[in-house]
Amino acid sequence: MKEKVKFKVADEKSLDRTITRLAHEIVERCRGIDDVVLVGIRTRGEFVARRIAGKIEKIENVKMPVGVLDVVLYRDDIRIRTKIPKVQVSDIPFEIDDKTVILIDDVIYTGRTVRAALDALVDYGRPAKIQLAVLVDRGNREMPIKADYVGINLPVSVGEEIRVKMREVDGEDGIFIVEVVHESQY
């Protein structure tokens, strides 16, 4: 897959500020974080979740539980894809029963990943509440799903994509609008 960077939306500093704000919002809206746990969606959602956890730990001075969810097995397009996606391990090392689970991803677009994640999550237990936090909302939803915490609203057209880069996997931090030349996935 080839892509061309069209615009740099955020650099390392502003990405960090956005994550800081998200952390504050979560603590504020949950009125503390006693029964709050974070679950990041693989791949980049995990790292966004870990960074938000780091911020919350600084603000509230407690340890923040972070889980990781791989939603491949719950996707609604497995049946129609000829290319089979890679399945990775989900790791939620705590009970989610009666907790407020903050589901975290880097970008929300169609809403299908979040739908799959909701299905996956309820197989682990029955949370009191599930909320959604994303770094970027790019619009164009295909499902009735809305994020509770949004870093940046960034409506772009079909054909353009948002690329969130995280140091842990991409070697640098930043949010970019890119133009993608697609290879067919179907």
Add this chain to the structure above:
Amino acid sequence: MNLSIKHLLGLEGVPKDDINTILDTAFSFREVLERPVKKVPTLQGKTVVNLFFEPSTRTRISFELAEKRLSADIVNFSASVSSLRKGESLKDTVQNILAMKVDTIVMRHSDPGAARLLTRFVDAVVINAGDGTHEHPTQALLDMMSMREKLGTLEKVNVAIVGDIKHSRVALSNIYGLTTMGANVVVCGPPTFIPFGIEKLGVKVMYDLDEVLQFADVVMVLRIQKERMGKGFFPSLREYRKQFGLTRERLEKVRRKLIIMHPGPMNRGVEIDSEVAESEHSIILHQVLNGVAVRMAVLFLLVGGKRG
């Protein structure tokens, strides 16, 4: 992450990348088996037929669980209660079942090559669950997964397969798989149980088990079929145990860490002692758990997705 193979008939000729993909995926599926709800919707709407022309307990249950955990619809068929009794051929039986629109056939059959034959006249994914004395690929995959889990790699690992190599589909599939993955394989057993020319598959033949235990990292003990006793293969169970049984006394002499495996069902007190099978070195029950995960991985990778 697609495999290069379309069916799983054996491990002969299956490339290293495919084996790695299956094992990696299987490790991810292991986590699913630990969840409160041990089921994912991945194969919803797919139909799998389990065709067992030979008796089987663990393989059959393991496949059935794997299919259920992936939400596939399943149909079970066993030879003893079917039209085969009325003289129907394998081809007719299978084509009739396929006319009912199934996607996958998991088959155990007593004839070597039965699974391959099936692929010629059916349009479904075929998974070999054991064909006579030929291959039993999912067993070898779960064995390799268990070894990799304990040792971190298969590269350069010394694996000894002990017992009836000649009649064992588990041994043959393991030899193909392990040599592909870069392991060193030694086979050990009475000369009557070592097929002529087996060295050509890249394995070493040894006849002294004590010597083998001096360097092996993994010892895979095979089941001795009592029916073969007195037919020129070995004289008595006692004699077999003395020379090739993994006994407590024999193991006590070994001052190294060993991993002990057995594909089951075991003849306790013949090829393996109870104390050995239940010792800290043994990963026999672990193999069973990995069996479900590996079969989920194979099903997912071959049956999931649109066939293109």
